[in-house]
Amino acid sequence: MYKYIIRRLLVFIPMLFILTVIVFALVRAAPGDPFTARLMDPKIDPEVYEKQREALGLNDPVPVQYWRWLSQVLQGDFGESIVYKGREVTDLIASRITNTIQLGVFSLFITIIISIPIGMYSARKPYSLLDYGATAFSFFGLAIPNFFFGLIAIYIFSIALGWFPSQGSVSEPGLSGFELFFDRLHHLVLPGITLGLSGTAAYMRYMRSEVLDVLTSDYIRTARAKGMSERTVLYKHTLRNALIPIITLLGFELGTILSGAVITEGVFQYPGLGMLFLQAIGNRDYPTIMAINLLLGFFILLGNLLADIFYAIVDPRIRYE
Numbered sequence: 001m002y003k004y005i006i007r008r009l010l011v012f013i014p015m016l017f018i019l020t021v022i023v024f025a026l027v028r029a030a031p032g033d034p035f036t037a038r039l040m041d042p043k044i045d046p047e048v049y050e051k052q053r054e055a056l057g058l059n060d061p062v063p064v065q066y067w068r069w070l071s072q073v074l075q076g077d078f079g080e081s082i083v084y085k086g087r088e089v090t091d092l093i094a095s096r097i098t099n100t101i102q103l104g105v106f107s108l109f110i111t112i113i114i115s116i117p118i119g120m121y122s123a124r125k126p127y128s129l130l131d132y133g134a135t136a137f138s139f140f141g142l143a144i145p146n147f148f149f150g151l152i153a154i155y156i157f158s159i160a161l162g163w164f165p166s167q168g169s170v171s172e173p174g175l176s177g178f179e180l181f182f183d184r185l186h187h188l189v190l191p192g193i194t195l196g197l198s199g200t201a202a203y204m205r206y207m208r209s210e211v212l213d214v215l216t217s218d219y220i221r222t223a224r225a226k227g228m229s230e231r232t233v234l235y236k237h238t239l240r241n242a243l244i245p246i247i248t249l250l251g252f253e254l255g256t257i258l259s260g261a262v263i264t265e266g267v268f269q270y271p272g273l274g275m276l277f278l279q280a281i282g283n284r285d286y287p288t289i290m291a292i293n294l295l296l297g298f299f300i301l302l303g304n305l306l307a308d309i310f311y312a313i314v315d316p317r318i319r320y321e
Contacts, residue, residue, distance in 0.1 A: 119207025141201025251307025
């Protein structure tokens, strides 16, 4: 088992290096730079901005820029934000990442508590009214873009009904204790459901398919022939085996949720990494864009690594050697 984990980690390290190359190349390949729009102002002296470009090293050869950036990243230094003058990118990310993690965890929680029970019931009662309803919801959740569903949710539940706030993470500063907890939870409901919509729809179908497949297995028929109760068959034998591929997919979902939060946070003006990323793109803030891209890519790779490890743990058929 330990050798298997070490091998996976050895693969993880070069993937991170490749990720840094891709992130840097994509950002540098984008047209313009942080000063392009400002140079269009006739009152601005172009020489001033040439000096700023020189000071930031934007005129250096691309390999030199990459090596300088990678050396800083390896030391935990992502540089200073070009837009937020005097603020380190690390500090900007640290101030926003907690909100994004809270949104991601809340979204994943909703996905799990809805998709697994309904998927199991749909498999137990195929072609029932609930099964047809779950199928319709799954098609709807997979077909509609999250940002569009978010706009509909804002209109219905925030503007029309006034049940939930449409933006922000807290109602007002200065809250503490349970008051702060429930206020944050209140602000998480709409963006959390929006972010988890497609995942819930997909896992509902995965779970239904896996449970149906397990229920037709020989060992399930043997368990029933031995007189085991349906509850024991379902929860002790069926559920455990049906969850094996779902656990793998949940590992992949770690990166998917965090990257999907970019659009969701933009729709709800939620102050997380997604909003910071969109602001950085709009202002061509290279250091911030590269740092957030690298962080999101890291979480995607980490999710894949954890999925492989968890799969090997829960499924004894996986060979470690």
